[in-house]
Amino acid sequence: MSDNNGDEKPVGSKVDQEEKRVGVFVCECGVNIGGVVNTRAVADYIGTLHGVKVTSVNKFTCSDSGQADIQAKIKEHNLNRVVVAACSPKTHEPTFRACIEEMGLNQYFLEFVNIRDHCSWIHMWEKEKATEKAKDLIRMGVERSKLLEPLQASEVPVNDKALVIGAGVAGMQSALDLADMGFQVYLVEKEPSIGGRMARFDKVFPTNDCSICILGPKMVEVARNKNIKIMSYSEVKAVEGYVGNFTVKVEHKPRYLDVTKCTGCAKCSEVCPVEVPYDFNEGLGTRKAIFVPFPQAVPLRALIDKENCINCKACAKACASGAINYDMQTSYTDLNVGVIIGAVGFKTYDPEPRHDFGYGLYDNIITAMEFERLLNAAGPTGGHVVRPSDCKEPIRVGFVNCVGSRDKNTNIYCSGVCCMYTIKNAQLLKEKRPETDHTIMYIDIRTPFRGYEESYNRSRNLGVKFLRGRPVEVKEDPVTKNIKVRVEDTLAGEIRNLEFDLMVLATGIVPNEGISQIQQLLKLSKAADGLLMEAHPKLKPVDTTIDGVFLAGCASGPKDIPYAVSQGSACAGRATILLKNKKAITEGITAVVNPDVCVGCEVCIPMCPFQAIKFDEKENKANVVKALCKGCGTCVAACPTGALEQSHFKNNQLLAQVKNVFRFQEVAA
Amino acid sequence: MTTETAAVKSVQAENGWEPNILAFCCNWCSYAGADLAGVSRFQYPPTVKILRVMCSSRVEPAFILKALKEGADGVLIAGCHIGDCHYIDGNKNAEVRINNTKKALVKLGFDKRLRLEWISASEGLRFSEVIKDFTEEIKKLGQNPVNIQGSEVK
Numbered sequence A: 001m002s003d004n005n006g007d008e009k010p011v012g013s014k015v016d017q018e019e020k021r022v023g024v025f026v027c028e029c030g031v032n033i034g035g036v037v038n039t040r041a042v043a044d045y046i047g048t049l050h051g052v053k054v055t056s057v058n059k060f061t062c063s064d065s066g067q068a069d070i071q072a073k074i075k076e077h078n079l080n081r082v083v084v085a086a087c088s089p090k091t092h093e094p095t096f097r098a099c100i101e102e103m104g105l106n107q108y109f110l111e112f113v114n115i116r117d118h119c120s121w122i123h124m125w126e127k128e129k130a131t132e133k134a135k136d137l138i139r140m141g142v143e144r145s146k147l148l149e150p151l152q153a154s155e156v157p158v159n160d161k162a163l164v165i166g167a168g169v170a171g172m173q174s175a176l177d178l179a180d181m182g183f184q185v186y187l188v189e190k191e192p193s194i195g196g197r198m199a200r201f202d203k204v205f206p207t208n209d210c211s212i213c214i215l216g217p218k219m220v221e222v223a224r225n226k227n228i229k230i231m232s233y234s235e236v237k238a239v240e241g242y243v244g245n246f247t248v249k250v251e252h253k254p255r256y257l258d259v260t261k262c263t264g265c266a267k268c269s270e271v272c273p274v275e276v277p278y279d280f281n282e283g284l285g286t287r288k289a290i291f292v293p294f295p296q297a298v299p300l301r302a303l304i305d306k307e308n309c310i311n312c313k314a315c316a317k318a319c320a321s322g323a324i325n326y327d328m329q330t331s332y333t334d335l336n337v338g339v340i341i342g343a344v345g346f347k348t349y350d351p352e353p354r355h356d357f358g359y360g361l362y363d364n365i366i367t368a369m370e371f372e373r374l375l376n377a378a379g380p381t382g383g384h385v386v387r388p389s390d391c392k393e394p395i396r397v398g399f400v401n402c403v404g405s406r407d408k409n410t411n412i413y414c415s416g417v418c419c420m421y422t423i424k425n426a427q428l429l430k431e432k433r434p435e436t437d438h439t440i441m442y443i444d445i446r447t448p449f450r451g452y453e454e455s456y457n458r459s460r461n462l463g464v465k466f467l468r469g470r471p472v473e474v475k476e477d478p479v480t481k482n483i484k485v486r487v488e489d490t491l492a493g494e495i496r497n498l499e500f501d502l503m504v505l506a507t508g509i510v511p512n513e514g515i516s517q518i519q520q521l522l523k524l525s526k527a528a529d530g531l532l533m534e535a536h537p538k539l540k541p542v543d544t545t546i547d548g549v550f551l552a553g554c555a556s557g558p559k560d561i562p563y564a565v566s567q568g569s570a571c572a573g574r575a576t577i578l579l580k581n582k583k584a585i586t587e588g589i590t591a592v593v594n595p596d597v598c599v600g601c602e603v604c605i606p607m608c609p610f611q612a613i614k615f616d617e618k619e620n621k622a623n624v625v626k627a628l629c630k631g632c633g634t635c636v637a638a639c640p641t642g643a644l645e646q647s648h649f650k651n652n653q654l655l656a657q658v659k660n661v662f663r664f665q666e667v668a669a
Numbered sequence B: 001m002t003t004e005t006a007a008v009k010s011v012q013a014e015n016g017w018e019p020n021i022l023a024f025c026c027n028w029c030s031y032a033g034a035d036l037a038g039v040s041r042f043q044y045p046p047t048v049k050i051l052r053v054m055c056s057s058r059v060e061p062a063f064i065l066k067a068l069k070e071g072a073d074g075v076l077i078a079g080c081h082i083g084d085c086h087y088i089d090g091n092k093n094a095e096v097r098i099n100n101t102k103k104a105l106v107k108l109g110f111d112k113r114l115r116l117e118w119i120s121a122s123e124g125l126r127f128s129e130v131i132k133d134f135t136e137e138i139k140k141l142g143q144n145p146v147n148i149q150g151s152e153v154k
Helices: A003-007 A039-047 A064-077 A089-101 A116-120 A127-146 A169-180 A196-200 A211-224 A267-271 A314-318 A368-375 A418-432 A452-462 A515-522 A561-581 A634-638 A651-659 B003-014 B030-039 B061-069 B090-106 B124-141
Strands: A022-027 A052-058 A081-086 A110-114 A154-157 A161-165 A184-188 A228-231 A234-242 A245-252 A275-277 A286-288 A331-337 A339-342 A346-348 A365-367 A396-403 A437-442 A465-468 A471-476 A483-489 A494-500 A502-507 A509-511 A549-551 A583-586 A591-593 A613-616 A621-624 A644-646 B021-026 B048-053 B074-079 B114-118
Touching: A022 A039, A022 A064, A022 A127, A039 A052, A039 A127, A052 A064, A064 A081, A064 A089, A081 A089, A081 A127, A089 A110, A089 B030, A110 A116, A110 A127, A116 A127, A116 B030, A127 A651, A127 B048, A161 A169, A161 A331, A169 A184, A169 A196, A169 A211, A169 A228, A169 A561, A184 A234, A184 A245, A196 A211, A196 A368, A211 A228, A234 A515, A245 A339, A267 A286, A267 A314, A339 A515, A339 A561, A365 A368, A368 A418, A368 A502, A396 A418, A396 A494, A418 A437, A418 A452, A418 A502, A465 A483, A483 A502, A549 A561, A561 A583, A591 A621, A634 A644, A634 B090, A651 B048, A651 B061, B021 B030, B021 B124, B030 B048, B030 B074, B030 B124, B048 B124, B061 B074, B061 B090, B074 B090, B074 B124, B090 B114, B114 B124
Parallel strands: A022 A052, A022 A081, A081 A110, A161 A184, A161 A339, A184 A228, A339 A549, A365 A502, A396 A437, A396 A502, A437 A465, B021 B048, B021 B074, B074 B114
Antiparallel strands: A154 A583, A234 A245, A245 A331, A275 A286, A346 A509, A471 A483, A483 A494, A591 A644, A613 A621
């Protein structure tokens, strides 16, 4: 790229040959800008720049009257470029783009200058310097604005089918809502049954209703819905394409039996001689090598765990319907969908590797998920909570909160659900066996939603003790195998020595296995906590930065069940906008190839993270697929001949800003 | 430091010279980080002007050279942390490009005037710290020689 690129004339449309008539609108943002920057002086200075036909200072440019002022001045002065100097384009650019578009100007003729977040707010005590800086920033914007070119947001057709990855409660909700609106949904679940984590819980807070009793009917509803195709024991292996037009490869792991013949009678399990730890029960108790995942599984079909199968073929003899097929192979399905909802869930923090609070060292320390399965009537002990060392029912039970949460050594964030499930677990055991004694050791108790505080109060009324402090020393009595804990009661200001028969760790929510794979397949970003990023934490909580891809449930941060279900529905609603409109608008900012300059060197092709540049063998030129291009400009910077340009961030537009940082230098358009 | 440059610097100090830094910030992380610094009112010196690009990988070495030629005392390129790039790995391309540009600037003695930083949308404080730190470093380096009358570079 040569130096005089900044002065080169853009390929002319009619508008580009017109005289540039710039209007500059300086916002005071109440006193946010006006209290620091001398907006009048700024406007006076900017008014002297070549091409600036009018300047205006408004108290609030974004208000109705502010926008009306812009529209009136566009008309009065026949403006063809608008510079708004106000807050951040990240929040207000769409507002002003719409404002000028209403007046018949191309929305990309707006230049937004940030003189609040990047000026008045950070130089509050240097008013003169802030005023000078605001002048510089706006001057950069004015010069850039003159070179802006009209762009057209493009439209792509949208396939009306949806893919939901993960059939936990959030994913099921998305699938049901979409199916009920009449769209075909593929629901892919890596486990052999749908239901997710919620299927493993005993009872759920704050109402303590039986988890599977409320989830089971929903699972059946999903299975019965004609618009939902469940693909259990399957994983997404490849995703290509873009909003409205994704092609997805799904891998079906072999169950080693014909699901159309299997009735889920579990006669095969009865004869199977192999017993292995039962993962559904957190490794407590055993299951057979051929097994039905759990009694309420959907689909209610058995599968063979080939790793542990000894090929005795006893199951084949026992199966009345002849479903067993030992030679089954992995198979694949290719799907074409318009939208993808990622509801890939979570796992609980594993305290084993770090031996948090003695977990893994001492028998009678278990995690809350293990406790949950022990409480469950269908669990390994038929609902009797016993301690692992001697299978006796414990009397003194200690609960430690925030294990793997709110700890700089593990995860700094709050998992949000542990206070409530610990309160619930203590309540359930106390109700079952009133002679038991419960102590919850916590940092803070967090009970923010409807019915949660009431549940907390109920626990206290039942006699559950709350002790603010974290155990500093955990030991096992070598004889009784009881757990001895030294803990500072930070409210009383004293060290307490406590002894428990059983101690339960409230392990937090961490990213699920395979989250990195999903992140890469869907081209999403991860936050510092390892969970997936939403498009905006407040205003776009289920959207992602990839159009047509949405996130529900714990994939994007710890959530409780109502929150996950709401997000499931929210995703369905957001996805429906695309599915129903049958078209998507893609951002006008893309890379553009000038075929006259392109020499077909292909340097740009591997640079593109989205595989949006295809090589045209016939013409020997690079070719940008607009619907795939996200407009980052990586390829543009790499192009050795200057054949690639990034629309709205063209070389001359950016250089106009660079040239005007320190002094006024008019850049010929 | 030679006596000559020390003399130049004392003149600069008397003239009330302050560094002029141009920062190319990516739209998704660093620009938002600068917004957050503003929202949080983390004060930093008015030495920097931010130019928004969609990705740090959009910044061409020519932009940097142009800025230095125009008299920028420092050029900052700020993008998302590695692994967090909105465009998957655009920032890795930026890293290669900026490091190569830095190497090329060594001969001209301008390499310390170019900086690459990863600043996320949640690192408003870090944004202000980076600007403070870079401003101090540029103050030590003194004015961009192209701005000094009679300078050989000019």
